[in-house]
Amino acid sequence: MTQIKPHGGKLINRTLTEQKRKKIIEQASEYQSVPISPDLMKDVENIASGLFSPLEGFNCREDFDSILYNKRLSNGLPWTLPIVLDTDNNGIKEGDEVLLKNNDHLVAVVHVEEKFGYDKRAYAEQVFGTNDAAHPGVAKTYSMKDKLLGGKISLVNESQTPYYKYAMKPAETRNLFKEKGWEKVVGFQTRNVAHLGHEYLQKSALTMVDGLFINPVIGKKKKGDFRDEVILESYEVLIDNYYPKDRVVLGIFQTEMRYAGPREAIFHAIVRKNYGCTHFIIGRDHAGVGSYYHPYAAQEIFKEFPDIGIEPMFFMSFFHCNKCGGITNDKVCPHNDRIDFSGTKMRQMIESGKRPPADSMRPEVADVILKSGNPFVE
Template sequence: MRVGGKIELKEEFYKDSLYKNILKDVFNADIKTIVGFQTRNPIHRAHEHLQRIALEICDALFINPLTGWKKQGDFTEAAVMSAYKTMFDKFYPKDRVYIQGLQTAMRYAGPKEAIFHALLRRNMGCTHFIIGRDHAGVGDYYGIYEAQKLAKDLSMRYDLGIDFLLLKEPYYCSKCQKIVSEKNCAHYKEHRIAISGTQIRKDLSEGKIPSELMMRSEISASILALGRENIFID
């Protein structure tokens, strides 16, 4: 099936959000490096761990959650923003973090979408971009570090105008008693407690506070306060 005909531009929908350096006036002049973080979920302990590492490396952190189409069962924009508002108000340095939604669809296209996400954030003013476990993946369709491999390969061949922070999956180690990754912990097989997004969703859908090991109770409470009908996309 093919469709032909005249194309008429109705609205330059992405003009101010995808291609404009929106961060140039957000941070003070001392901020030289800004790391972007793509998300479609409320912040949990694993994402917090990645973001804190990024803040050690870069001057500032830009949280840029998707606010366009997402699949059924994903978190709503309200749930994501409520979680991050709590995190910003209670835990993060206010002069080094910024959040703004990005109204584009989640495509679940894995590695290629990870690069697309990075280039969008480059255009918005980021110097660095985080790619973690199974970026833009769905189920077990992609390998968990395929996106990182593509990012590394492309960076060696081209100047993409943005640096990547390729970080391993964080988990809670009952031996170390902290959030770690396989790169800095020897107990992956014996003492690993996964920070499960599936379990977090299940708990919140049942009106329960997830384990403090997975999500801060303050974050969970802010999400549950929205009411079940406002937490998940139907």
């Protein structure tokens, strides 16, 4: 059985040996340190585990500029989102080794190769397609510090997660898929609970491959998105009740949502390739926010990346057609007598304590959401 190669050809490992780890901890007081957020801490761990292969650390200037303007690393490999470390510490110089800390938690060492300034407006316009500060990704970019540190990282301590049983590293998912005998694996990205449209989409993809990897983003989201624990519990009951047991794996991707639309779709595909997926589902408005992106912009961008090395599966919007008597989509249904799966409408019902109808959401999923009290990020 052959398995898809990681992006760039090999799975990166930037975790220190126990001996080197102890030495860093013992000498920690001798190093300068940079505070990092919980989300950046997770991305340091994602670099260390190989999930962001071929990255070995934070982007240096040449890669940073190439990502912004070419959507590729300087060696030509597809890569669409900068992974950067911002700082206002003027004492850090190129060649230094600097500790990364989240509060008192010592996360990693960064071997500083470059320290450079950047244009935040250009960053925002290239990555998010807008400089409007109402866009959450643009707002975050404008709040970043003025200098970036580029260089390889070495992970010292991994953080704890309450969702540890789903927090698999790419080496682990690859082994799991191999054990299951899955040669073709389709990945599904989500930041929402599942309605029947999502379920139909996943099962449609599953008919063409050996296994389905449901891979929700666990991390910082915008106000009004579903909370992590609600997303996971809703998928647990859905899989238990409506999916074949030997064909589905639920695992989490611990990172923040960037809301970068089409660029984030490419990034999400690369990450799933590193997990061992051969295919990746791209639906309507992937990683979008508001009306900043065309509903199918995330599908169109794949034309720029014939060399990405993972097969995208494109799906239109699904809906319930009363005349067909079931869930379908525009490709196969000619009728207008339809009920769209409106996330907004379902959200409004949930907020008022009402159960979404059975032709929109499985009752078990609705129960999970309603019993949670407040299922949304505040």
